[in-house]
Amino acid sequence: MSIIIDGATKRFGAFTALDNVSIEVPDGSLTALLGPSGSGKSTLLRVIAGLERPDLGEVMIGGGDVTRIPVEERGVGFVFQHYAAFKHMTVRGNIAFGLQVRKRPKAEVAARVDELIRLVHLEGFANRYPAQLSGGQRQRMALARALAVEPRVLLLDEPFGALDATVRKELREWLRRLHDEVHVTTIFVTHDQEEAMDVAEQIVVMRDGHVEQAGSPVELYEHPATEFVMGFVGEVNRRGALFIRPHDVELSHLREPGAEEAMIERIVHLGFEVRVALLLADGDRLWAQLSRTQAQELELAHGQIVYARPSRARVFDEEGEPSTAELAA
């Protein structure tokens, strides 16, 4: 089901968590709410779920206004960062919960729970308690619990935030595939731009309670609407009014037009990627990002003088309106 937020505002005392936020999430999509902590992304998710009521504005799910419908009647699946597992129930009891409170027949509940246990690969753990599971298993259980009631939309609040890096990558990949299978409209909150880029079809970047930009990962990366988005969805060098991605800094041993003299301060080898820290004549610093092959061809060395030239840069005027300067010759 599609989700539409129209002009949502939410204040907690003097703090404005959401400031006139409007977004649209198409039916069946996988959307990330991305932003630093305090940007309002979790509040927005909780407003959609009905766990918070907006002071102003409307929430629509599947075309119907649900702003005043209580959380238990919204038909949303919600997954919490710290799992919110029912500690006194087994995995089976947790997953069955939503069906049991709906008073579904026992046989139907059992069959559905078995199906979900298979879906989230928790076969053999059905009779364990949450305390006997790893973090990744608990989160998969929480997902199965949310999916059991066939929610109209699935909402995940920093679902992988409490997990270690390896499990996080695995679950990300798994969520991606799960969404291809189940096709339920899904929104997840994250502060990790890589996670958002990796998993989502659409990203909504938030900051200080408002939406900075919404779009596909490519749009955000290639055409960031504001300085903030440019800096948040990727790394960026700032040179005067110019914002330059490190991979748009070209290095050469020849002085070409538009190139500046720079001294190599440091070379970092990150496998395929090589990062070069440059000190410019006026004291500014610049990062350049090269492929391993490029770096080898240039035979870069610490302390060497090279010529740096941005092939592409962005300028933001006072309103934050962007324009791209293609500087390639």
Next chain:
Amino acid sequence: MSSRSRLGRYGLRFFALGYLAFLLVMPVGMVFVRMFDAGLGDVWSAITSPDGVHAFYLTLLMVLIAVPLNTIFGIGCALLLVRTEFRGKALLNAVIDIPFAISPVVIGLSLVLVYGNFGWFGGWLADHGIQVIFSVPGMALATIFVSLPFVVREVVPVLQEIGDEQEQAARTLGASPWQTFGRVTLPAIRWGVAYGVVLSTARALGEFGAVSVVSGRITGQTETVPLFVQRAFTNFDPAGAYGASVALALIAVATLLIMNFARRKEAAT
């Protein structure tokens, strides 16, 4: 390990155990010893005398009235204090502790002032045929009053510790507020409630001061076990005094043991 820290450790143990021995174990032990001195036959006939039986009946009645009411009130109040924000919350929080702060005798007197025949509410009640002071309703009020804070004070920290995410999760899964309470909140706080119930029970069983004031101490009518013990003691009736004391202590210990047993049994599964 240095001999000094060992000395410190043994010294501390010696102090703690000695303190308990002199202040708790020896006096309570003496009650048991004196009971046997009085002769078990006499003890049995004192406890099973009509006045004795009535005292036990009244004490258990007080527990059965006060503990369930305070449990319901305590859970509700704890939820209010932890899960909601409202004006006057700090005041409510402070008021709950009044029974801890005020002497039970004063509590008894205050009840007489309000509910006594010459009290500003008791007169009206008496006109309508309801006798509160010097009868069972007043004693129940006094018992409720003195045992009121235990469940609240045991449940509040447990509610704070479990947080409200499990409850929110239950709501998103379609559970109504009552279903959420019954299936998620109550099971999560059950041991806090159980401790509160045990403490309330012990307090209700042993209450003397407040009940003493409001009951009028009419033998065979408004006399609970602690009052019975006091009367037997001042009448030089050791069999009645020590026998009833031991029986009262055993009831209190039994409630504690039942709860610990239940808890251990659950931990094993």
